[in-house]
Amino acid sequence: MFNLIRNEFHVHKVHLIVNLMLIFFLYFVARDNFPLLFIGLILTLLFTRNMYFYDIRNNSEVLMNSLPVSRKQIVTSKYVTVTLFALICFSFSMVLNMFFNMYGKLTLFEFVTTLTILAIFMAFFFPSYYLFGPVFIRYAMVLLVVLIFAVGPMVLNLGVKNNFWGLLHLFEQYSIQFAMSMLAVIAVLISLSWLLSYRIYEAKEL
Template structure:
């Protein structure tokens, strides 16, 4: 399964050359660190899916000595590995250019990435090739543009829940959020596995 994760990096050597300038652009434009960490985390996993969609790689993968569970596991575990590496490189870039960011920015950015991945990864096994990347890009733009206003609106409408959360201690909020996000990610993993095992190539 490690070789499947490694394959994604090998196939994207050219795209990885764009990664650092792409992230530096966001940093120099003073884009909020949360969005910068989110974009950095999205870069490799979704480039991999876009490549596989064009090349119909699933036919090749199913001819290799890997089970379908292992193929899906490599996607979900690989996404976490790439997220950690991307956040590390982005943090180094922020520090190198004297730009401020916090651990909260990293936590929110990585949490949003895992939620976005959990919602979109199953689509690559549900939608027909040719439509998936477009749907994901549109979804990402909508999330980036509409996410904050929607959260603010819901916070105002459900003030009771907002007050309850605000009264919780920081460790409880972080722990609860982490558990909830990981649960959603694992449910998405299970859903993708179930769909992929029944899919015909």
């Protein structure tokens, strides 16, 4: 499985470098519109989509299934690759902020919220792709991108104006308990998603 993950990063190394350059550029340009980790989150969602577009275009699934690896390992490698890509983007954003400090201190609320959004995306994306295939990639992801860039900023601004409807205050009171609870929910959500993806892919005929 390690070789599968290494191969994903080798194939998409240019994409990773370009995304890090985008984060560097947008760090200075979009700082008034988005939270610190939001740019890395969006780029991770797009990376996930492009990763599967590459597999579809190059018929990579047939090649991977001809290798001495199980379908469980193939599915797991996709989850791990996206998670590592997100961590690289988030880490790069935080290192930038350590040097330039244009966003202020990263709050636990922002960190947990970003991880939760990523987990929800992964939990629905992977099983949906293995169930519906390229059709899901073409249409659902386009809709998602439109919602993120059209609806996302409006919801964010509305939340800021209304102090996130008291959620931020509640989080500040029980920050550690809330963070631990959300991490537990994320772990369960991703585990169930992985299991569903594996079951669907295992039963799938290529």
